[in-house]
Amino acid sequence: MNQQNHMVEPEELMAYLDGELSPERAADAASHLEECTQCQKLAADLQEVSQMLMAWQVEKSKLGLTEDVAEGLNKPGSHKSAAINSGSWLNLLSPRHWPKPVWGLAIVALIAAVVLTPSLMRRSMPRYGSEMAVPRTTAQHQDTIRAGQLGLRATPPLAAPTPRPGAGALGKLLKDADADVDQVEEETSNVPTVNGPMIIRTAELEVFTKEFEKARSSVDEILKRRHGYVGELNVNTPTGSARSLTGTLRVPASQLDATLADIKGLGTTQKESQEGEEVTQQYVDLQARLANARHTEQRLTDILRERTGKLSDVLAVEMQISRVRGVIEQMEAQRKNMKNQVDFATVTLTVTEEYKEQLKAVPPSTGRQFRNAAVEGYRSLVDGIISVLLWLLSAGPTLLVWAAILFFPVRYLWKKLRPKFMQKASEV
Amino acid sequence: MTTDEGLMLEFQRGSREAFEELFDRYRGPLYGFFRRRLERQDRAEDLTQETFLAVIRATSRYEPRSLVRTYLYGIALKLLAGERRKQANDLPVPESSPEPAGDDASDTVVWVRQALERLDSTDREVLMLREYEQLSYSEIAQLLRIPVNTVRSRLFRARMALKDCLQPDHPPDVALNRAEHKPGRQPVKLSAGKEGATQ
Numbered sequence: 001m002n003q004q005n006h007m008v009e010p011e012e013l014m015a016y017l018d019g020e021l022s023p024e025r026a027a028d029a030a031s032h033l034e035e036c037t038q039c040q041k042l043a044a045d046l047q048e049v050s051q052m053l054m055a056w057q058v059e060k061s062k063l064g065l066t067e068d069v070a071e072g073l074n075k076p077g078s079h080k081s082a083a084i085n086s087g088s089w090l091n092l093l094s095p096r097h098w099p100k101p102v103w104g105l106a107i108v109a110l111i112a113a114v115v116l117t118p119s120l121m122r123r124s125m126p127r128y129g130s131e132m133a134v135p136r137t138t139a140q141h142q143d144t145i146r147a148g149q150l151g152l153r154a155t156p157p158l159a160a161p162t163p164r165p166g167a168g169a170l171g172k173l174l175k176d177a178d179a180d181v182d183q184v185e186e187e188t189s190n191v192p193t194v195n196g197p198m199i200i201r202t203a204e205l206e207v208f209t210k211e212f213e214k215a216r217s218s219v220d221e222i223l224k225r226r227h228g229y230v231g232e233l234n235v236n237t238p239t240g241s242a243r244s245l246t247g248t249l250r251v252p253a254s255q256l257d258a259t260l261a262d263i264k265g266l267g268t269t270q271k272e273s274q275e276g277e278e279v280t281q282q283y284v285d286l287q288a289r290l291a292n293a294r295h296t297e298q299r300l301t302d303i304l305r306e307r308t309g310k311l312s313d314v315l316a317v318e319m320q321i322s323r324v325r326g327v328i329e330q331m332e333a334q335r336k337n338m339k340n341q342v343d344f345a346t347v348t349l350t351v352t353e354e355y356k357e358q359l360k361a362v363p364p365s366t367g368r369q370f371r372n373a374a375v376e377g378y379r380s381l382v383d384g385i386i387s388v389l390l391w392l393l394s395a396g397p398t399l400l401v402w403a404a405i406l407f408f409p410v411r412y413l414w415k416k417l418r419p420k421f422m423q424k425a426s427e428v
Numbered sequence: 429m430t431t432d433e434g435l436m437l438e439f440q441r442g443s444r445e446a447f448e449e450l451f452d453r454y455r456g457p458l459y460g461f462f463r464r465r466l467e468r469q470d471r472a473e474d475l476t477q478e479t480f481l482a483v484i485r486a487t488s489r490y491e492p493r494s495l496v497r498t499y500l501y502g503i504a505l506k507l508l509a510g511e512r513r514k515q516a517n518d519l520p521v522p523e524s525s526p527e528p529a530g531d532d533a534s535d536t537v538v539w540v541r542q543a544l545e546r547l548d549s550t551d552r553e554v555l556m557l558r559e560y561e562q563l564s565y566s567e568i569a570q571l572l573r574i575p576v577n578t579v580r581s582r583l584f585r586a587r588m589a590l591k592d593c594l595q596p597d598h599p600p601d602v603a604l605n606r607a608e609h610k611p612g613r614q615p616v617k618l619s620a621g622k623e624g625a626t627q
Contacts, residue, residue, distance in 0.1 A: 059469075
């Protein structure tokens, strides 16, 4: 196809038919396709190929998800065991799905397990950790890294999908299950436990008080007594109106009720509200993800330390470690913030003074009014003089410069025009 | 309808229903993925199950950085690569041994399979991911770790190669009599009963 005669390349035309072209180019392709018979034929060919490929349909899958598996899925940490022990996953263990060689391997594995189990029991070797110490091939190493880039941190069975020699599907599944259980146990042991529900408590109080100064100092005393602190505090003292105090107080969650009772004692409570948000699940999730991330970091560090590979692999691992470290620090900050919010309740407090307007019953005397007027006049005079002086000081230099510039031209014009003016004046 | 990513996050929080929904959505496509690429139906079923098993194992570590569909096919591709390595270590399977995707395959299906087999393996993978798994160019690029433009050029090359096979003057394949399959050039839609046919 002669490219010079076509606005769009054949590949672009194909992308247009697949809906993968940018809107601008798609508009060009559509208009071109309406006019060009060659491209119409190409489009028809491409569509025919796609339709032909669609003739190859596979039979429907009979795979199903049984109730037992579904129940197992609902139990945290037991997905794996439930999946293996029941339901459609049991199909993998079902002998009718085994090819004949697997039967033989299974029998050999069973005999080997019976013979070797006593000796293995005597050996105290780390289980999951030891697996990491076994050198893997570079290809497997790369699989792990790539899986991480995909958003999937590959588990050992995925990174090394080829079963060990001598192990059948059953052996592989049991090995995977064992490794996963070990991993879950290890991760669980790393996750700090949470005692009781974690609740972020917040309260809002509005109090009217007759004695504002006393209330102000009482707030500090209450915070000191309840081991709290001021998050933010603003005091407004406008003239001729009520004073007010607004602030955010942080007190230990266990002291919240007592603190609120103390604050209510400062005056009349106008508004009170309390909220509690349970974050136990989020906190536990965060802890678990943090533990997982640390575990990942440790594994990557081990890989970097113990494995040799291409420079690109080393750089990829370094990048992964850096990324995981960033995630860990971010989650650590989230965890600390959440814990702080749980440990310390937040009280939004508003204290408003009950303002009493002062009545001035005695007007000032006449002499005092004259005196005040004289003082006011003198002050105005001084202020005026000072203002003029200040203006001269500020504008004087500029005026002088302009005067110097304009002096000679103005004098020249004056000398030239003056006789004419004088002559006209004499004629008149 | 909840997105796949939403379901995955719900499953991460322990929702059984979310996993069931994901399973229902993807068991067919994943089974089709393996079935078209493997000789044996039982291995296709096993690997489909193993894909979901891997999802269950990695639940706590899932991060919604890419589409769940891409995530699943990423796992499937790795399992498929492992299966192929395993098959390479085993005794080679004769060319005339069991055919994938149905013993009762029609002439058109046989022709399509043989035409696909003649393609370069990398071109074929791109084409199959596009045509059968209905993945976008960018998803294929992410899965195969190649640029999007490479995906486009490989896809075009594969389609052009298949188009050449459609030409009447194309030399007949060793195992394929083109004269018999000319009617099959028209799109053949298999019946629902056929889709449910057993091996």
